[in-house]
Amino acid sequence: NAGVTQTPKFQVLKTGQSMTLQCAQDMNHNSMYWYRQDPGMGLRLIYYSASEGTTDKGEVPNGYNVSRLNKREFSLRLESAAPSQTSVYFCASSERLAGIIQYFGAGTRLSVL
Amino acid sequence: DQQVKQNSPSLSVQEGRISILNCDYTNSMFDYFLWYKKYPAEGPTFLISISSIKDKNEDGRFTVFLNKSAKHLSLHIVPSQPGDSAVYFCAASVEGNEKLTFGTGTRLTIIP
Numbered sequence: 001n002a003g004v005t006q007t008p009k010f011q012v013l014k015t016g017q018s019m020t021l022q023c024a025q026d027m028n029h030n031s032m033y034w035y036r037q038d039p040g041m042g043l044r045l046i047y048y049s050a051s052e053g054t055t056d057k058g059e060v061p062n063g064y065n066v067s068r069l070n071k072r073e074f075s076l077r078l079e080s081a082a083p084s085q086t087s088v089y090f091c092a093s094s095e096r097l098a099g100i101i102q103y104f105g106a107g108t109r110l111s112v113l
Numbered sequence: 114d115q116q117v118k119q120n121s122p123s124l125s126v127q128e129g130r131i132s133i134l135n136c137d138y139t140n141s142m143f144d145y146f147l148w149y150k151k152y153p154a155e156g157p158t159f160l161i162s163i164s165s166i167k168d169k170n171e172d173g174r175f176t177v178f179l180n181k182s183a184k185h186l187s188l189h190i191v192p193s194q195p196g197d198s199a200v201y202f203c204a205a206s207v208e209g210n211e212k213l214t215f216g217t218g219t220r221l222t223i224i225p
Contacts, residue, residue: 004156033213042117042202042217043157058212090156101147102213104156 002026006091006105013081013112021076021108023091031094032074033058033102034066036087043090049074081112116140117205119216127224132190134219136203139184143205147213148177148188151200160201161188190221198223 007022025032030051035043045058049068063085065077074093078085088109092102118137126132134148144165149157163170163177163186170177176189186205190197203216 035215040122040217042119042215043204044215045212048212092156101159101162104149104158106154106156 004091004093004103004105006089006108008108009106010109011111013078013110015082015112017081018077018079019081019110020078021089021091021110022073023075023105024073025091025093025103026072027093027103028071029093029095029103030071032068033092033094034064034074034076035090035092036060037090037107038087046076046089081110083112086110086112114139115217116143117203117214117216119201119203119219121219122217123220123222125222125224126193128195129192132188132193132197132221132223134188134190134201134203134221136186136188136216137184138186138205140205140207140214141184142207143214144208145206146177146179146186147204147206148175149202149204149215151202151218157202193223195223195225197221 004025033048034046037043044060047066049055052071067075088107090107091105094100094102147162148160150160151157161175178187200218200220202218204213206213
């Protein structure tokens, strides 16, 4: 009964390096989300996917790309990491968009030096 | 433009007393509201929700109140327990919209 699983849990990058954050859910949910959490800012939506094969921008999409690989998996890619992308990243899923509870993973703590 | 605001970054309450966490919103289109609880190094977990057609929802020690005219939401925890020490986020959504808008969070500390 894993729920939403994120890998890795921690990562340190140098400016300009790339990496992919992985997320998988086993609840057969249609919708998946990527958020970032910064001090004093709450959680801000980066990208979301309403269903397999669709993705849309959220509030802060610049510098990120996403792939909805299948119904279970939704990855977030940083092509050229910047110090401003130092944050804690959370993946979430829900049965459908809006009005329904979102379930979160444990997060990935990313530092960009 | 912060559409969901939690104006108290932190709150300390004695064990056994009532904890009241507040949240204000500016978007009158919001029609579903949620509270999430977050422990350090963990993801947020759903606590309780309320639809705009109601003004109160209760689940055990947790009660959420909604005042639509004031665009104000509050979470009451009675009685407060040490395990309630966490960061609490309120969130809001619009039916048919794609996203959940979160507040900045309130850190609740329960003093034994």
